[in-house]
Amino acid sequence: MLFFNTLKLLLPALIPSWNFFDVIAPSPRIEYTLLNSENEMIAEWKEFRPRPERLSFIQVLYRLFWNPRWNETLFMVSCAERILQNPTQNQDSENEILNRITSELSEEGLNKSLTAATHIQFRLLTIQRQDEQLIHEVNFISRNQILPGNILTPGNDV
Amino acid sequence: MSFEDAIRLTEILLGFAFVQQSIEYLRGIDTLFSNFRYLFIARLLFSVLLIVGFQPAWILLLLVLIGLVMLHRFQGPYNGGSDRMSLLVLCSLCLVHFVPSLYWKEIAFGYLALQLVLSYFISGWVKVINPDWRSGRALCDVFQFSAYPVSESLRAWSNKPRLLFTLSWGVILFELLFPFSLLSVTSLYVALVIAAGFHFANACLFGLNRFFWIWLAAYPAILWFQFRIMSIT
Numbered sequence: 001m002l003f004f005n006t007l008k009l010l011l012p013a014l015i016p017s018w019n020f021f022d023v024i025a026p027s028p029r030i031e032y033t034l035l036n037s038e039n040e041m042i043a044e045w046k047e048f049r050p051r052p053e054r055l056s057f058i059q060v061l062y063r064l065f066w067n068p069r070w071n072e073t074l075f076m077v078s079c080a081e082r083i084l085q086n087p088t089q090n091q092d093s094e095n096e097i098l099n100r101i102t103s104e105l106s107e108e109g110l111n112k113s114l115t116a117a118t119h120i121q122f123r124l125l126t127i128q129r130q131d132e133q134l135i136h137e138v139n140f141i142s143r144n145q146i147l148p149g150n151i152l153t154p155g156n157d158v
Numbered sequence: 159m160s161f162e163d164a165i166r167l168t169e170i171l172l173g174f175a176f177v178q179q180s181i182e183y184l185r186g187i188d189t190l191f192s193n194f195r196y197l198f199i200a201r202l203l204f205s206v207l208l209i210v211g212f213q214p215a216w217i218l219l220l221l222v223l224i225g226l227v228m229l230h231r232f233q234g235p236y237n238g239g240s241d242r243m244s245l246l247v248l249c250s251l252c253l254v255h256f257v258p259s260l261y262w263k264e265i266a267f268g269y270l271a272l273q274l275v276l277s278y279f280i281s282g283w284v285k286v287i288n289p290d291w292r293s294g295r296a297l298c299d300v301f302q303f304s305a306y307p308v309s310e311s312l313r314a315w316s317n318k319p320r321l322l323f324t325l326s327w328g329v330i331l332f333e334l335l336f337p338f339s340l341l342s343v344t345s346l347y348v349a350l351v352i353a354a355g356f357h358f359a360n361a362c363l364f365g366l367n368r369f370f371w372i373w374l375a376a377y378p379a380i381l382w383f384q385f386r387i388m389s390i391t
Contacts, residue, residue: 005230006226009229009230009233010226012234012235013229013235013241013242013245013246013249014249016246016276017280018273018280019280019284020239020281020284021300022285022288023290023296024290024296024300027305051308051310052308052309052310053309053310054309054310054311055308060308060362063308063365063367064358064362066181067182067365067367067368068181068185068186069186070365071365072186074237074238075232075236075237078234082233092233093233127303128303129302134302
């Protein structure tokens with residue numbers, strides 16, 4: 001089983017398809033919300049890692065050598081695409097996204113007004129063009145995940 | 159470029175690409191998956207050993223094993239095409255060291271050169287058969303709503319259809335014509351400089367920095383491949 005699973009993962013690298021950007025598929029955005037209890041009504045969704053308004057050329061050059069955050073974001077986009085392709089059988093991808101949002105919030109430290117949050121949830125919003133219009137559509141809402149204790153208190157790791 | 163020189167240069171460039179990737183991984187997992195931290199530290203160490211040329215065959219084999227563990231950990235490549243190319247370069251080099259005869263060593267390394275050519279040609283082919291790419295609309299969509307532009311200000315490029323039409327056809331024609339660059343040494347060098355510029359632009363506009371480094375690592379294979387073909391003809 002392990003052998004065949006490894007082969008399934010490795011073969012696309014050894015015999016690649018190289019069909020980069022062949023079609024421009026609906027693009028997922030990850031939005032999250034923090035809840036003060038498991039059954040709280042969701043008040044607000046926030047975009048996870050909104051991109052900066054602009055980057056200087058120096059920043060762009062710097063990112064040629066050091067770009068871990070953006071590469072992690074692209075990995076999360078891959079996870080989101082896997083979930084959209086098969087929403088019921090991608091719990092690993094759902095966990096990846098939930099864990100990374102949680103970790104980011106803990107690193108950022110934290111808006112004190114959010115310290116009462118006990119649960120986190122994310123949704124996948126897809127954007128696609130139909131004729132000349134951009135259509136925004138919610139295609140997936142994750143489960144509620146309990147936040148680790150005091151995650152939003154500065155200095156505590158997940 | 160001789161076979162030995164091409165192999166050694168590929169190992170060095172691959173080592174640098176892996177050092178860069180490994181340090182990024184270490185940053186990305188600083189609070190998560192702490193057991194995997196050791197895997198990436200090992201990968202970083204082996205990559206340095208690969209650069210200095212210490213026991214390259216065994217180091218490459220260890221790097222392949224780490225690559226397989228990473229595939230399982232992330233249920234596929236972490237960074238799509240760049241990780242796939244990383245594994246392809248790695249496996250080709252590893253085979254070169256472990257297959258018994260020069261004939262099979264050249265087949266293994268030649269396969270990498272062939273895949274490099276295909277990476278451009280097939281990318282161009284899938285674009286040219288798509289009407290949205292031919293009209294420039296697809297590139298407009300990339301800037302307008304895809305996840306790739308690194309800043310909001312880049313989204314404004316979607317309002318420049320003439321520029322995007324020109325860029326689309328520039329990319330399509332370059333990718334489709336890339337195999338013809340093998341016809342002469344000069345044309346191959348020119349094509350590789352343009353290709354590196356293309357990956358540099360993708361790194362600047364879409365943050366695909368790992369593609370830049372790993373595609374560069376495969377270039378010695380095609381330089382040797384051309385030399386080998388010319389020596390036959």
